[in-house]
Amino acid sequence: MTYAAPQSFDPRILTALRNLPLAARTAVDGFMFGVHPSRIPGPGGGLEFSQYRSYQPGDDLRHIDWKLFGRSDRYFVRQSEIETSVTVRLVVDASASMSAEDDGLSLFDYARLLAAALALLAHRQGDAVGLTAVAGDTIRSLPPRRHQQDLQRLFYTLEQVTPAGAWPPWQRLEAHLASGVRGLTVVISDLHERGDEIRAAAARLAALRHEVLVLHVTTRREAEFDYTGPVVFEELETGHRIEVDAEAVRDEYLRGLDRAWRDLSRAIQEIPAAYHRFRADEPLAEALRGFLQQRARSSRER
Amino acid sequence: MLGLATPLWLLGLASLALPLAIHFWSRRPSRVAKVGSIRLLRSAPPATTRSLRLQDPWLMLLRMTILALIVLLLAGPSLERRRVESPVTWALVAPGSGARGGGLRARLDSLAATGAEIRLLAAGFPPAGETDADPEANYWALLREADRAVPPGSHLVVLAPLDRGRLRGTRPTLASSVTWIPTPAPPVPPNPLAPERRVAIFAAPTRDEDARYLLAGLRAVGLADGARLSVQRLPLRDTASVSADWIAWLAPAPAPGRLEFLAAGGATLLTEAADPRAQAAEGRIVFLERRSAAKLHRRPPDLAPGAPLWTDEAGRPLLTVEAVGRGHRLRLTTRLHPSWTDLVVRPEMPLELARLLHPPAREASVPVALSQAAPHTREAAGGPSRPPIDLHWPLWTVILLTVALERRLALGRRPNAP
Numbered sequence: 001m002t003y004a005a006p007q008s009f010d011p012r013i014l015t016a017l018r019n020l021p022l023a024a025r026t027a028v029d030g031f032m033f034g035v036h037p038s039r040i041p042g043p044g045g046g047l048e049f050s051q052y053r054s055y056q057p058g059d060d061l062r063h064i065d066w067k068l069f070g071r072s073d074r075y076f077v078r079q080s081e082i083e084t085s086v087t088v089r090l091v092v093d094a095s096a097s098m099s100a101e102d103d104g105l106s107l108f109d110y111a112r113l114l115a116a117a118l119a120l121l122a123h124r125q126g127d128a129v130g131l132t133a134v135a136g137d138t139i140r141s142l143p144p145r146r147h148q149q150d151l152q153r154l155f156y157t158l159e160q161v162t163p164a165g166a167w168p169p170w171q172r173l174e175a176h177l178a179s180g181v182r183g184l185t186v187v188i189s190d191l192h193e194r195g196d197e198i199r200a201a202a203a204r205l206a207a208l209r210h211e212v213l214v215l216h217v218t219t220r221r222e223a224e225f226d227y228t229g230p231v232v233f234e235e236l237e238t239g240h241r242i243e244v245d246a247e248a249v250r251d252e253y254l255r256g257l258d259r260a261w262r263d264l265s266r267a268i269q270e271i272p273a274a275y276h277r278f279r280a281d282e283p284l285a286e287a288l289r290g291f292l293q294q295r296a297r298s299s300r301e302r
Numbered sequence: 303m304l305g306l307a308t309p310l311w312l313l314g315l316a317s318l319a320l321p322l323a324i325h326f327w328s329r330r331p332s333r334v335a336k337v338g339s340i341r342l343l344r345s346a347p348p349a350t351t352r353s354l355r356l357q358d359p360w361l362m363l364l365r366m367t368i369l370a371l372i373v374l375l376l377a378g379p380s381l382e383r384r385r386v387e388s389p390v391t392w393a394l395v396a397p398g399s400g401a402r403g404g405g406l407r408a409r410l411d412s413l414a415a416t417g418a419e420i421r422l423l424a425a426g427f428p429p430a431g432e433t434d435a436d437p438e439a440n441y442w443a444l445l446r447e448a449d450r451a452v453p454p455g456s457h458l459v460v461l462a463p464l465d466r467g468r469l470r471g472t473r474p475t476l477a478s479s480v481t482w483i484p485t486p487a488p489p490v491p492p493n494p495l496a497p498e499r500r501v502a503i504f505a506a507p508t509r510d511e512d513a514r515y516l517l518a519g520l521r522a523v524g525l526a527d528g529a530r531l532s533v534q535r536l537p538l539r540d541t542a543s544v545s546a547d548w549i550a551w552l553a554p555a556p557a558p559g560r561l562e563f564l565a566a567g568g569a570t571l572l573t574e575a576a577d578p579r580a581q582a583a584e585g586r587i588v589f590l591e592r593r594s595a596a597k598l599h600r601r602p603p604d605l606a607p608g609a610p611l612w613t614d615e616a617g618r619p620l621l622t623v624e625a626v627g628r629g630h631r632l633r634l635t636t637r638l639h640p641s642w643t644d645l646v647v648r649p650e651m652p653l654e655l656a657r658l659l660h661p662p663a664r665e666a667s668v669p670v671a672l673s674q675a676a677p678h679t680r681e682a683a684g685g686p687s688r689p690p691i692d693l694h695w696p697l698w699t700v701i702l703l704t705v706a707l708e709r710r711l712a713l714g715r716r717p718n719a720p
Contacts (some may be wrong), residue, residue: 097338097339098338099336100336100337100338101336107338190338192338192339219338221335221337222337222338227335229333230333231333231334231335232333232334232335233334233335233336233337233340233343234334234335234336234337234340235337235338235339235340236336236337236338237338240340241334241340242340242343242344244343249343253342253343256342257342260342
């Protein structure tokens with residue numbers, strides 16, 4: 001896998017384009033250069049013949065080519081190229097906490113770009129891509145589709161969403177997520193919960209035999225806490241305020257953050273779901289690679 | 303006591319309001335950071351909110367101190383030492399007066415009992431002791447010295463005779479208060495009956511008027527003093543036969559050898575300016591210490607040798623005295639003529655002539671009223687008697703140190719600052 005010039009991944013530059021499809025294409029093109037095609041050999045009932053191989057004990061008897069047995073008196077298993085396309089659902093957290101800004105780039109801008117890039121990537125792999133943007137009680141949902149127009153609609157929907165409200169309970173989401181075919185579900189969120197509603201949703205999806213990938217996006221300031229002096233911190237979703245001396249609490253905060261993220265990571269992996277954490281000032285490549293690996297695994301397991 | 307050269311600069315202290323205003327403006331709407339979650343901050347110790355209020359003002363106070371110090375520096379501070387000393391009382395006894403009478407002794411004892419320092423009214427103000435009277439002592443000059451030597455507001459008790467001869471110059475104005483207790487005048491050597499002074503005047507025909515003015519002056523001396531004078535006017539060529547103890551040679555030519563011989567033998571020889579190169583002069587004549595009203599019109603440019611008795615206002619000698627053998631030479635670098643000086647028509651003329659006829663040591667003591675002798679007292683807030691200590695450089699040092707401290711505190715507070 002080779003990379004294009006690193007700045008093409010810089011989320012700050014990409015969001016400055018103010019053109020989501022173009023930004024997503026730039027990010028994906030830079031990343032995708034040299035990626036092998038999406039088709040991998042595997043057993044199964046695909047239409048396109050790939051090869052024969054001799055029967056091994058344990059192979060499904062249904063895969064034995066009986067006509068060939070008739071000709072050669074030996075058992076062969078017919079292999080064909082299988083369709084590896086999967087159904088990808090992007091669940092974007094658009095709760096108010098996602099509007100946290102970091103050096104001029106809001107967390108939601110980053111999440112939006114990430115979602116668009118993933119959608120484009122999946123689309124190019126031939127996958128059906130759906131979107132669920134969760135902005136409080138306003139949930140916009142697009143069912144997984146494979147066509148170019150559907151992708152454009154997805155981009156458009158992403159651009160229209162503004163962060164608001166808090167993550168709703170599962171009952172509100174169920175109608176949007178539990179229906180339709182199973183596949184890979186990517187949850188893009190800052191994972192700021194009041195209880196464990198986001199993790200609970202991921203767990204529900206996993207229970208519905210979705211392949212769940214949780215992309216945890218954070219701001220640089222959240223991770224480094226490089227505030228100085230007295231700062232009033234205001235919680236975006238609740239409006240609660242707390243005034244602290246940033247220097248005095250930094251060490252305590254960073255320790256607590258480290259512990260919280262480790263707990264979060266463990267909890268999500270126990271769901272089971274894949275967990276990746278990204279900082280909004282980091283290039284998208286890592287996020288895209290995580291997605292591809294997960295997608296490959298989910299398509300193989302099918 | 304701190305003194306300021308330009309106290310107007312203290313208006314600059316108003317600039318102290320600046321950091322104060324900045325402080326309150328920047329503190330009230332404390333920076334708001336919108337974050338996704340403050341759950342982790344909730345566990346922060348609540349005491350930290352207090353520490354941020356405690357830490358800031360210290361730095362601000364330091365910065366305001368720097369500002370105040372700079373303003374103070376601009377105001378030109380100096381330390382006046384005079385007020386540090388507490389006033390003292392000096393009893394100044396004229397030398398020679400301690401020898402007489404128990405009344406003075408008792409007075410000194412009572413002064414000493416009230417804490418006064420007994421000192422002699424003499425140069426250096428040594429502790430009291432028996433010293434001979436100095437006939438030339440100038441009490442007013444000595445009192446000025448004493449006033450400079452003591453802290454302001456001190457009290458000077460002067461025990462001295464009220465003698466006009468010892469009160470020369472202008473009446474001083476002192477920072478100390480002065481109580482003058484007159485003592486009897488010290489015994490003057492009894493003035494022997496003034497012997498008859500034989501005065502001879504040689505005048506060239508061209509200087510006939512000079513001789514007339516001198517004669518008139520001498521006559522006035524005789525009338526006032528009762529001194530016995532026998533004045534004779536002689537033609538220039540009669541020098542051989544003259545015998546006199548006060549000779550005036552009024553001629554453009556230098557005095558002949560015979561007169562010089564008489565001067566060396568104990569007589570006083572007065573000569574006039576011989577130089578025809580006289581220049582116009584301005585100003586008045588100054589007799590030793592006091593300025594006279596006599597105007598000077600002309601004088602030759604060169605100066606005569608000897609100790610000056612009269613000078614012009616620039617301090618150049620007009621009349622000098624020089625000891626020659628047992629006698630004296632008096633050299634007048636002007637002429638006793640109204641076109642040269644109007645001294646000759648003024649009342650000072652006989653007085654000065656009397657001084658020239660009689661050496662000053664034999665001058666009788668002239669009593670003066672107490673109200674005329676006692677120096678004036680200046681109001682307490684006078685000029686500093688000693689040069690104040692300049693606080694310029696010490697203040698600079700303090701400012702630099704404070705700035706260094708401020709920098710250290712400011713940088714130390716933000717170890718992670720870029």
